[in-house]
Amino acid sequence: MVLKLYNSLTKKKEDFKSIQPNLVRMYNCGPTVYSYAHIGNFRAYIFADLLRRYLEFKGYQVKQVMNITDVGHLTGDSDEGEDKLEKASKLEKKSPQEIAQFYTDAFLKDSQTLNIQEPFARPKATEYMQEMIQLIQVLQEKGYAYESNNNVYFNIEKFPEYGKLSGNNLENLNKNRVEKDPNKRNQADFVLWFANSKYKNHLQKWDSPWGIGYPGWHAECSVMAAKLLSDAFKNNKFKPELFETIDIHTGGIDNKFPHHECELAQTESATGKPFANFWLHNAHLHLKDGKMSKSEGKIITVSDLIKEGYSSNAIRYTLLSTHYRQSLVFDKTVLEASQKSIDRIKETLQKLESMREQKEYNENLASKINAMLLEFEKSMDDDLNISGALGTVFEAIKEINKTLDLIGQEQSQEILNSFNNLNKVLGLSLNQSQEIPQEIYLLLEKRKEARENKDWKTSDLIRDELKAKGYEVKDNKEGQTIQSIS
């Protein structure tokens, strides 16, 4: 069966085919670490995770890169405003590096809570400065970039395909621009390097051929994708001719413009090759009274919800169960409904697990379960139609519950194996011992706080308490990890 994905570039569902056989090279735009990632942000990361898991289910090996933006992302999302990290660093009176570290840790912890698989790489923008400079140099040499009053700009007139992803053309872009930058030839041109920003006291700065400054936001994703997913930076020297088109590039719908449109323009101008064959965008998460946004102070994080007693399963299920291209209206009743759905699955699986009797193999049930597995795959093949796929799961649950007294140990094991296989795609913690109870989670939080205050006595006491409750805690440089002893 062939997987079809909706490609934002062609605006239609297309058969997915990887460039190299059995290997998918995928780039996901990751968080800007100036504040907590909220559950709306996490919708994009859960979508990327679901996509990766499903590609793996289909037999592909997935090389996945998700970046961490720690410089260059301005408050205006384009070339206007202050760098988000710089702004947070002034507000919180910490260095931009401390801000980035703190919110990266929080992001990774929440990712782990949601059972998001670790990508092949999580590159940080600040660690790719030389590569960004090299990209800008190539763009300048090839005539796509110009220097003006010490800043470097991408000249979108030189790239007539600009707008092919988002549908924004030069004309309407120039019309809608509010703030005028006198250094730009076209108001729709975008910044590649800021050596002359109006924010003079910028803390994160690097030397460059155009003066001390910092890169525009979009440069990072172009170079990190090129370096980590192709050979274009062999021996740390940018060789545009060695760039290989990647299979999939994803991000939230708000990344489509300007971020992805500009990434695409840079990469394709520098290399002469398509950046990615498939561009996939997930829709927003809304609250009943509007969009969840940091600028309006209305955010809910994964940790907030866990502290309120919601399970990581319920949060993951909620973010996963609406089709990625549909808006998700979030409120607590959705979480509660998700929890009920998960409980229904778990209850049935537990009954199957406790089955000890030997009974005759029920061919009829086996063929029904097999047909449902195929239905699950058929739904997911249709641009990850998760509602259809989950519908199949619940039909199977109903069928199993109806015929429970006919199922013996051998067959229940077979059904459990099928569910485990499906669950590799869903990534829920269906086994009782896999999920960390809230009580344990709160103890871990308390221990973390004690360790930050160098209160080793309390830290040790909590460790012993956790042990008594059946959990072993280990400390490493990323923080604490926990394992069930049973």
Ligand SMILES: [Zn+2]
């Ligand atoms: Zn990006």
